[in-house]
Amino acid sequence: MKLTLKRGNNILGMTGIVGGMIIIALALYQELPFMKKELPGSGFFPILCGIAIAGCGLLILIENKYKAKKALEEGVEDSELDEDLVNKIEIRNFVYTIGISIFVVMATPFIGILLSIGISIVAMIKILGRESITKAIIIGAVTTFILFLIFSVFLGVPLPSSYIGI
Amino acid sequence: MKIRMMKLLALMLVSMFIFTACSSPEPEAPAVEEPAEEPTEEPAAEEEVAVEGWVPTEDVEFIIPFGAGGGSDVFARKIVEIISRNNMAPVNFVATNKPGGSGVVGYTYMNGKGESNYIMATTSSSFYSQPLTGNSPLSITEDFEFVAHMAKDPSLFAANADLGFTTLEEMVEYAKANPGDLKYGGTGNVSDDAILMYMVNELAGIELVYVPYDSGADVLAAILGGHIDVCAISPSEGGEHLETGALVPLAVSSDDRVAILPDVPTFTELGFDITHQQSRGVVMNGGTPVEVLDYYSDLFQQVSETEEWQTFLSENVMGDVFYDNEEYVDFNADLTEKYIKFMDMIERNQ
């Protein structure tokens, strides 16, 4: 089953509605008062946002249906709504990019942020690109060194401590 | 072509590097106002400590639980600067900002380091207010050791000149006749500013209305623009505007009159039992050994006796109140009690 933009929009719309309701529910759960002493309380804006988000979700569903109907009427075969959302290259990029980023966050307490980032650069170049491993390592090392110069030396940012001290 | 670009890039980086290298070593850089007067006391005291007890052997992390440029930041960095400029310690003190959560992030970070003799943090009003309002997982009495108390920030109660008040009395009179009319601006909602207002309300029997702002600058803008009527500010923030007369100082919350504002009465003089000021001190993690606390306490005492520190305090209108580690523990217990009462008071009134 193709994941078309049309389906994606429907999912988006429904998520909006559900999301909005969750926001309102949480506001009540956290006891954020809508009004307090005749003034807007801490729950005023959040609840309004929740309603608005749900409302927008609904509008998206309606808009989606309307556009689909219009495309049908005009006999347009391959409208934007039928565009397939699943794109192998992008998904690959997504998994690796986010995966590597998460790796950096997790690895920092152990091997320090500079080394993690260095590894991430090499990994990304190797996996997503076609360079040789040597070139990748060189770029990784140089970039990490420059980052070190800029952030640690020039800006004096205290890098997070780790077991190996960088 | 590529090589040329690389060279240019390298040149930029190198010049940047040189620029930094030339300016970064702070203790050596200021050729302009290098204090020729080396405080003569220090070397002797330092030797004393080195011979007797514990001495640090690693660099010390000095945590500032707030962002750059703020009161805690300036306070901490001054201490660090004085220590390094006068070579008061055998190791470096490194000031690090860990802002967030009104101070909670910084304290939990320090706490996360466990037993360490090389990490400490500054305290201010939020050190008390956050745990007591349930916004911090740490306990004031159990998770901290008290090193030294260095200064007190008095609060200045001021009014917009257009209102015509020249004394606190007049304001109180007006407020009594018009309850709910006067708007009082302060930062945050459980801060010392708020505490001050509620105390005044209770003791004077009036009803000032609290308007919370995000920063002292916002409060200042609001009162100068006439949007609020009275406010609490620190004397240094108010500085200019008190002189030009745009703001009228009504009372100050310190024990004695403030040097730069000799004509402004203290609350006590006016019959109000209000001497609350923001305390600034240094704390470490609970469980730190006494010898360590003693060492740092002595070190900070030396800092407080330097001329640079005294100048700093008077420029920023802070009171010179030093307690060593033992005195601070008692003082802290007292202050915590007070804050508990304050938080109750705020809750009652909100």
Place this chain on the structure above:
Amino acid sequence: METLLHNLALGFSVLANPIVLLYAFGGVLSGVIIGALPGLGPSVGIAVLLPLTYGMDPSAGIILLAGIYYGAMYGGSITAILINTPGDSAAVMTTLDGYPLTLKGQAGKALGMAAYSSVMGGTVSVVAFMLFAPIIASYALAFGSSEYFALMVLGLTSIAGMTGDSPSKGFLAAFIGLFISLIGLDLVTGVQRYVFGNVHLFSGIDFIPVAMGLFGIAEIITDKGDMKLDIDKESLKFRNLFPNKQEWKECLPHIGRGTGLGFFVGMLPGAGATIASFLSYSMAKKISKRGDEFGTGVLEGVAAPESANNAASMGAMVPMLTLGVPGSGSTAIMMGALMMLGITPGPSLFMKEAEVAWSLVASMYIGNVFLLFLGILGLPIFVRVLKVKAPILNSVVLAFILIGAYALENSMFTVGITIFFGVIGYFMKKLKVPAAPMILAIVLGYLTESNLRQALIIADGSFIGVITKPISAVILVIALIMAFGSPIMEMIKKKVAAQ
């Protein structure tokens, strides 16, 4: 007028010292670099380089810091245009038309226009600053919470112009952004909102990591890597960096308007370059004949926000120097720096410490010239960046983003937020939900709410009282016109045409 020239001469005399010039240049250079780095903006740059000014001569110190400030305003646009990653919040608007221009192979023009607009906006503002500072500043104080609320509403209405094809998606993004800005400790009551006890969320979600994720990381993910960027060398040649006559004709009015608007907004304590760039962009879009094309790569869409943000940075200095009330986060830090150097900004600054004040003014002229040179000469280098193969460029940019996110608050949590919004940003791109409204809402949301609630407290709970104050009312009416004006005009036109 005589005294003015005399004072200016005094200021320039300080700058005759080569060391001071070096500081000015160094400040601008550092500012541009820091501004270009995703995540680091002028505030961070000033705060972090502050220690360098310890013990410096006050004039030199403030010149350095000021250079960083407006250098960063321009720097942010570089990465915004080249890789759709705004270097700081004030550059977000520049991505909207800057990046499409790069995709069309006109990166050189975009960068050139950004440089010129920034410098022109900055220079004109310096003149305005010099002439009008004291007078204007006193009016800025007339803006209280209700007036700010109105201003925020005006800013929010510019969302209407960013929704693209699907208004409901645009508004969804905006309301989600609005909601995100509310997370944290409530200003008025101090309760935790949607925080669930996580201390890192107490101060709310800062919008810079969100922008880095939504724009930067999402961009890296969706980069197909097969973009054959046809930036022919021609477009980079020096003379092509000068917009041609036709383009000047179109852009100059926008630069003029952007400067005026930016300077004024910058002066308001609390509103800064970011809001100025938003307003300027949406105003340009409304007024320009090519307004409908905004977002596809229109040079005017770069000129307007860039001139506004530099003008705003000058404007922000007005209340800071003349009244001792900082006009933005960065000026607040600068004020702290000044006080540390022994100078107290305020009404008597220009009298008591005339040398400092006027040398600052003089340095701003020179600093803008430096900016121009850096912008033009540095362009070939900047554009070279694009020639780098995608995976390499992406991995390096990702590295900068991650470490930059950390550097914001020295916390890995911020990095986590950036990654999280990178994921969200990806889904948003897939589903064609525009990201700009979300960013705008995050920036303005919290301020809108806090100002409204403050205004209501001051007005004793009367909403009517808030919106009927003269300045607020005027601004709200303008907002209404901008929001609903065009549809109503369209309807009227149709009716007239039908007759």
